[in-house]
Amino acid sequence: MTTVNLRDGCDRRQRPVGCVEFNYWCKCMAGEHLALISVDGLQNLLDALKDEGFRLVGPTIREQAIVYDDIASVDDLPRGWGDEQSNGQYRLVRRKDQALFGFAVGASSWKRYLHRPVVKLWQAERKGHSWRIIPDLPSEEKLALIGVRSCELEAIKIQDQVLLNGSFVDSHYQAQRDSAFIVAVNCAVAGGTCFCVSMKTGPKVNTGYDLALTEIPGEQEQTVFVVAIGSERGQLLLAKLPHRRASKKECEQADSVSKRTAESMGREMRTDDLRDLLLRNLEHPQWNKVAERCLTCGNCTMVCPTCFCTTVEDTSDLSGAETSRTRRWDSCFTMDYSYIHGGSVRGSGGARYRQWLTHKLATWVDQFGTSGCVGCGQCITWCPVGIDITAEVHVIRKSETG
């Protein structure tokens, strides 16, 4: 990234993006570079990304839920739809306005596109008495992720830490991640199971995006987006679109969107002393109590945007002429996951739930330096029996404090 001096009058001496063309934004709120685009401008943004060879992935409605899938235009976004979420419950609801991003995090996460559920690692073909190995090279597809929320951005950073910044780099993840263009969206509503404020991961995006939008809904095409620039390539793309400087009032409106959302979190969880609290309660009776309800289905790990565990499977055709090795998402809730010679290490549901929760909130800190939870609430919404990570922690904390 380049760093350039800003014009006189800016209260920040330097910004990590060049702003030569855009110095009229320098005095906007908190030194951010804020522009304004319309719904047509958003369509222009999607078109420009498409012209640059990006595959567009964004929120859209499938089977009565908002998921991340291929989109072609703003018409594919869930215009006028919101959602209601609580323990084990999700449903779409009609909004009174025509907001395009008027819902909380959806039923799937961006992990599906960056750390893919199924990756073929290699295949081999028999050639007489030898084998020809055909490696499966990382995808060269460029992804534009449209509508990434703050907690999701923080989850991507956590997966970066795991899959890119350790001793071994996951080349498949790296290929997707390096090319991804991220259009973030500041949440205008908190879902019933969200607790990003407790985890300090939202609701306003912080870093890690190319462009960040705050939607100010209006009637039909009157909706506008206040745009913040997060990278040089975001700035260059915005320069190609019809836009104008956001007014002070529009900047204030955008700011109040995040403040309102922060005040309406569906859940909260105390995080002080959390790691030590859990590690000194590894034999707490609550682990067995939660096991009475837990189906060990693994849904929570599949929807979690930070869970990264995988397994590998080898398959051969019946003639023995071809074989392949595939990597798949796996879950610490399966018996096989902790199987070693003689049996599974974590044989009971209680042991498996304890492993998952204490890894997320305690040992993850030792391993990677951050919590493994971003407070998105998806494990609560999509747990078929409505088990709530915040409630389980609360029970354990309360047993110590009375």
Ligand code: SF4
């Ligand atoms: S906590 Fe809920 S989602 Fe997770 S394994 Fe148990 S029943 Fe399934």
Ligand code: SF4
């Ligand atoms: S543990 Fe639950 S709330 Fe935390 S990041 Fe994973 S899905 Fe979201």
